[in-house]
Amino acid sequence: MQKYLLLRNPGHNRVYYLESEKLALAELTLTARRFEQPCHHIESIDLAGINYLAFTVEQILSERELTWVSNLSFVLALFKHSGDEDHPTLQPVELTPRSYVDPKISMLLKYSGKTNEIFTRLMINVGLISSDFQFDDPVQMLDPVSGKGTTLFEGAIRGFDVTGIEMERKLVHETTIFFKRFLEQEKYKHDLLKNAMYASSAGSEAFIQLFEYARNKQDFKSESSRKHLAIIAGNAIHSRRYFKAEKFHLIIGDLPYGIAHGNVSQKKHNSRTRSPAELMETSLPEFQKILKTGGSLVLAWNTFVWPREDFVELLTKTGFQVLAAEPYDQFTHRVDQSIKRDIVVARKD
Ligand SMILES: C[S@@+](CC[C@H](N)C(=O)[O-])C[C@H]1O[C@@H](n2cnc3c(N)ncnc32)[C@H](O)[C@@H]1O
Incomplete structure (x- = not known):
């Protein structure tokens, strides 16, 4: 099993960010339907005072799955999570978004x-x-x-x-x-x-x-x-x-x-x-x-x-x-x- 954590982009609009956690969870839930493997425990968690969205898959994300995750509207960073509750370790994963035109x-x-x-x-x-x-x-x-x-x-x-x-x-x-x-x-x-x-x-x-x-x-x-x-x-x-x-x-x-x-x-x-x-x-x-x-x-x-x-x-x-x-x-x-x-x-x- 591999657990991943997603950090949400605080965006430019604070009101939208505060309101958007459940939207982000819903988008992630739908995105996981395009995975080639089952995805479990899609949830919002706090780690050392920072909020993440978490999900667990059976094997590390395939290239295709990573593209879907990288294109999520809210994603700022993705981490592989390991260790236990008291000693968690986060390993950054490079995102691979589709961008023909610069997102700016x-x-x-x-x-x-x-x-x-x-x-x-x-x-x-x-x-x-x-x-x-x-x-x-x-x-x-x-x-x-x-x-x-x-x-x-x-x-x-x-x-x-x-x-x-x-x-x-x-x-x-x-x-x-x-x-x-x-x-x-x-x-x-x-x-x-x-x-x-x-x-x-x-x-x-x-x-x-x-x-x-x-x-x-x-x-x-x-x-x-x-x-x-x-x-x-x-x-x-x-x-x-x-x-x-x-x-x-x-x-x-x-x-x-x-x-x-x-x-x-x-x-x-x-x-x-x-x-x-x-x-x-x-x-x-x-x-x-x-x-x-x-x-x-x-x-x-x-x-x-x-x-x-x-x-x-x-x-x-x-x-x-x-x-x-x-x-x-x-x-x-x-x-x-x-x-x-x-x-x-x-x-x-
Ligand atoms: C909420 S705004 C869309 C804003 C846009 N997403 C943006 O970020 O710039 C809705 C737009 O629909 C246009 N609109 C309203 N009725 C329309 C119609 N019948 N046909 C085409 N455009 C229409 C309005 O002029 C307005 O610009």
Whole structure:
């Protein structure tokens, strides 16, 4: 038997860290389902005043298992534990995370309404684990409410091809400028194409900013090693118009909170104050079509403005299989006075 201890990243957001222990345990429990061997005693423990998450496996982690552990959203360090209770010994294990793009990308920007990047990483992990797909698959991920791109950047870190839809043109513009500068500064070979997309009537026009990029010239030459990050200035309710059926392995997003962020006026009924229920009623049937069979959808929302049962009922009615058994019921957490956030995880079978 080999016991491992994980140290959690204190992150940049203290409130999230304090609330996130049970989320981390739930994510670890799901991750262990991808191990090739049984995993026991997943628990939170204190050692010399420091909190760790612990788990025990029969043999040391395989390369593949270590990759899953290294990609956990919260992981800062991993140790092999030996010795007894009075004389424990911790041996550091080098992590092997997948990172095509430097993970600092999603930490650089700070703005009101940003989704915490560690939480975003958790949603992506939970989505991937709950789907039929692996890290090595050529994953296509959509964030239909992409804001200033945290999900897109977290997907790019993993080496996924990512697409966002955002209705606020200013946010699309700012995200495009930011990513272009990042690619230039980090010396990625890249191209940016801007194209109009499907429009049937005035007011429903959309356009796409498509980045093609690679770490070097050689990779850029071949379509198979080139990466893609696209942002559509459009509306999630028209998703089906933008994409072919069964395009995406994952759909991940942090829905509008139904409250105003920052200096956006409370009275103004714009995208940031819109109820997630209203948006989901029109968008879920579209998401169902563009998600691959075996793919999964993970959406975060404010349970104060829309009860979980109603969201689950709508998903089920639309044809999704909602994953509700433990630990999927462990993700609720308080963000602030007006937001109690939860995630819903559903599959297309
Ligand atoms: C909670 S924010 C997402 C924040 C994002 N994860 C980030 O970290 O930047 C939700 C976003 O959804 C956008 N939105 C709301 N309704 C939308 C719709 N129908 N189609 C596309 N985007 C929409 C809002 O403008 C807002 O930027």
